[in-house]
Amino acid sequence: SQELEQSPQSLIVQEGKNLTINCTSSKTLYGLYWYKQKYGEGLIFLMMLQKGGEEKSHEKITAKLDEKKQQSSLHITASQPSHAGIYLCGADMGQAGTALIFGKGTTLSVSS
């Protein structure tokens, strides 16, 4: 079965600093999803990547999927306290309506 490993497990950065979170799959990814979760709350969809080499940005967050489609990174530029939370990567099996599997998440704290 497919496994998603996220690193680091947790991260503390100073406000204004850049950071990167990684997600590695044991198998080729079809769709890779990034979600943000605040503790005890729901998952907020950030971005979806499907093509090898694809890169998407939204505000100060950029996500990339490598050419082999086994690794994705999430980069935050000039972090702010509002970026704090748990970042989850998820993957699907390539069909609409199928299950997502998730990594364990990366907890980001931003100190001001």
Add this chain to the structure above:
Amino acid sequence: EPEVTQTPSHQVTQMGQEVILRCVPISNHLYFYWYRQILGQKVEFLVSFYNNEISEKSEIFDDQFSVERPDGSNFTLKIRSTKLEDSAMYFCASSTDSVYEQYFGPGTRLTVT
């Protein structure tokens, strides 16, 4: 902006009791899902539902669980006889048929005592 809603936000029940968790998916979505997250653990898939039937389910989704879309807007998860290990956050999600991303609700925290 349309969103998935879930009720109740927190449910406390005694072991052996039946619980029904409710969700209202986004109105033009056709695929519906339930996931759960035990405290400190990964978000785990339970079941997906399309065209009024289960399309996929995990090993967690045993005979104690059932799902239903009783009308055009609600999607429910029933646990027939709750166990202590059913204590978790339960998330409902929905997606369209042409866009794969799943939109999650805020969750229902189920506590079984």
